Amino acid sequence: MRNTAARTGDDLGRRTLLTYGIFAIGGLIAAAIGIPAIGSFVLPTLRSGKTNFVPAGTTNDFAVGQPKKSEVTVTKRDGWLELRQKKSVWVVRKSNTDFTVFNGTCVHLGCAFSWQPGQSEFICPCHGGRYSIDGKVLGGPPPRPLDTLNWRIDGNNLLVEYQDYRQGVPSKEAV
């Protein structure tokens, strides 16, 4: 049993006020430190990068109906580093003037898939995702077809607008 008999009404009011004050000051301190700290941790991650067209080879590099991997060099800012990163794309030449270009990462969880000529399928080794030559899912866990990339022909060169997409979701969302 706590002895409250000695406390007058004024004293109780003062104690209550001070208790509120303690929590108010505590909350103010938590917000003053927490908002910048967590903001610096979360907000920079919400920015999106810019894209531009980069060369993926000459049109003669690709034979009709035979998927071929091509490495494109993308200039990226990785935090404080300016990086020229190599990214893989798979180019499928459908006709003399028509191409399909796939982002080289599996739409499931981002592993690198590759074309298996024997099976005529794209296979991802991680979780067994399988895609047809036009990127449709044939089996395994991938939730959507392979991600196609924008391309254009400039003279003899195939240019690709490299872009990454969110992994593991049914819709194609640029990141």
Next chain:
Amino acid sequence: MASSRQSQADRLRATGAWLAERSGALPVWNAIFARKMPVGVGIWYSFGFSLIFCFTLQAVTGIFLAVYYVPTPDYAYASIQYIMLEVPFGAVVRGLHHWGASAMVVLTFIHMAVAFVYGAYKFPRELTWMVGVVLLVLVLAFGFTGYLLPWDEKAYWATQVGTAIPGTLPVLGDIAVRVMRGGTELGALTLSRFFSFHVLLLPALLGGLVLVHLFLVVYHGVSAPPHIWERGIPLPKRFFDTKSVPAPSFSRGQEYHDRYAELKKDGKTFWPYNTFEDMLLAVLALFAIYGMFMLFGVPLEAKADPTNTAYIPRPDWYFLFLFELLKYFPGSLEWVGAGVLPPLALFALLFLPLYDRSPWRSIRRRPLALILGILAVVVIAFLTYQGAIS
């Protein structure tokens, strides 16, 4: 001569007494080391200390690794190579850190299994268990943030997959991946935040919660072994027979505390009996860690290459079961396997003391707990095995 030695000894004793009084160490000693343990406490109670030992080992080796390690993609791998090839004992320090991590996971698992089988999570130690489950999550978080740091192929690709998993969750998936990676892609920002968590945030959290856990262990005392706790009540003739004897009256409340005090009266003190067993198990753990290092060395694959299409990522062995679990879910249900089942299992573990209200502690009188426990171990072992051979 003899008298001067005598007076020296007296002076030493006086200094000791002064220190004991001024520092307040005596009550601490009495509360922790001179405390009595219930009858029958043996080596199975020593896994907690082995974990503290391993955590200390990880802290010490980690500090020395941090002397040389650089957490940025252009130098991380080179700095690890430097540790391995040029720093005297560098490979040993990294080897102890690498295998110490696996030892922590194994010991955590055994420690929890013992608490589970002994019903040690029951009254009054519910909170001790729940803090322990949070510690398990922190140990796994240490593993996850730690294996990116060498920036080799395994590090890069396993983290690539591991950080993509939360992205399958509806609504919050995208932001979860961005916050984990520090952006959309794995890179310098991922490495630095993983490093910061691994060496600053997680040790502080784990250290603090270990203190809470230990306080609770000392405050409530360790649980008595069930066969002694339920001594005098005849064991059922067959498994699953819970009806032949009435439930004990002392499973909770004042009756519990009375019986516990009685069992402590006949018990031994923590120092030196249990302390010796704790040290014994700790040194065995250290031998095992050294043994793994000498047998298998410490892996370092080629430097991470984001364009390598041939690399098949594998997480560390203790995440294989989660990795394998994903294969059982078609794409559209991925988020169930990734974002629903594991948290559900974790909550089931966390709140175990709150929904398991059986008054019995002996596993022979807890058929449901026994079956579910074995099932959980079999499923995890099966998935781990499948993940290892696939």
